[in-house]
Amino acid sequence: MTQNQAILNELSRLYPDAGPELDFTNPFETLIATMLAAQCTDRQVNKVTPKLFASYPDAASMAALTSDELHPWIRSCGFRSKAVNITATCRILVENHGGKVPDTLEALTALPGVGRKTANVVLANAFGIPAFAVDTHVFRVSNRLGLVRAKDVKQAELQLMDAVPREDWIVAHHWMILHGRRVCDARRPACDRCTLAALCAYRSGVIGGIVDDEPQPDNGHSR
Numbered sequence: 001m002t003q004n005q006a007i008l009n010e011l012s013r014l015y016p017d018a019g020p021e022l023d024f025t026n027p028f029e030t031l032i033a034t035m036l037a038a039q040c041t042d043r044q045v046n047k048v049t050p051k052l053f054a055s056y057p058d059a060a061s062m063a064a065l066t067s068d069e070l071h072p073w074i075r076s077c078g079f080r081s082k083a084v085n086i087t088a089t090c091r092i093l094v095e096n097h098g099g100k101v102p103d104t105l106e107a108l109t110a111l112p113g114v115g116r117k118t119a120n121v122v123l124a125n126a127f128g129i130p131a132f133a134v135d136t137h138v139f140r141v142s143n144r145l146g147l148v149r150a151k152d153v154k155q156a157e158l159q160l161m162d163a164v165p166r167e168d169w170i171v172a173h174h175w176m177i178l179h180g181r182r183v184c185d186a187r188r189p190a191c192d193r194c195t196l197a198a199l200c201a202y203r204s205g206v207i208g209g210i211v212d213d214e215p216q217p218d219n220g221h222s223r
């Protein structure tokens with residue numbers, strides 16, 4: 001068994017129920033919830049979206065709002081710019097995509113406020129299309145484990161697509177988020193109780209100096 005496969009097997013064993021922590025029921029909700037999750041916790045987004053989606057269930061209804069009208073609904077998820085981007089995105093969905101969320105990286109990243117990470121989350125979670133969304137946890141954990149040697153999220157994404165079998169891309173993203181949240185903390189990784197320690201490049205001293213490194217921010221940031 002390769003080192004990479006041993007790492008993936010252990011992550012799979014640790015997090016058998018890994019999956020999205022955001023609540024959504026269709027591609028439109030996936031896109032909006034993921035946009036709201038930038039610089040905000042999934043838990044906070046999940047508090048906001050039930051009422052929001054009950055009142056504005058699709059792109060057409062949300063596109064009819066001004067950003068000033070939308071902002072009070074999402075205020076607890078952060079900046080006014082999110083309301084600007086979401087209303088602009090909804091108008092483009094209506095005008096260019098028949099009110100539907102597109103299912104290609106190119107079309108998704110053309111939407112205001114939608115970066116590569118958000119687009120990959122939508123492809124994976126809304127459409128089941130294999131994609132590797134690299135957030136701060138995935139970037140840090142994959143570098144420390146030695147699955148990648150990447151300086152930015154795009155590099156990490158491309159290297160992870162080589163290092164991880166295609167059928168595991170979606171779930172491996174969730175494994176690394178959970179490991180980053182629960183064990184491999186940015187500032188204080190709990191190496192002493194980490195069952196991946198024997199396989200970890202950072203722990204074994206093969207690599208060093210990346211404990212506090214963070215990738216260049218995308219529009220999304222998973223907490």
Ligand code: SF4
Nearest residue numbers: 184189191194197200
């Ligand atoms: S051994 Fe330490 S650095 Fe490596 S994955 Fe575990 S917690 Fe992170």
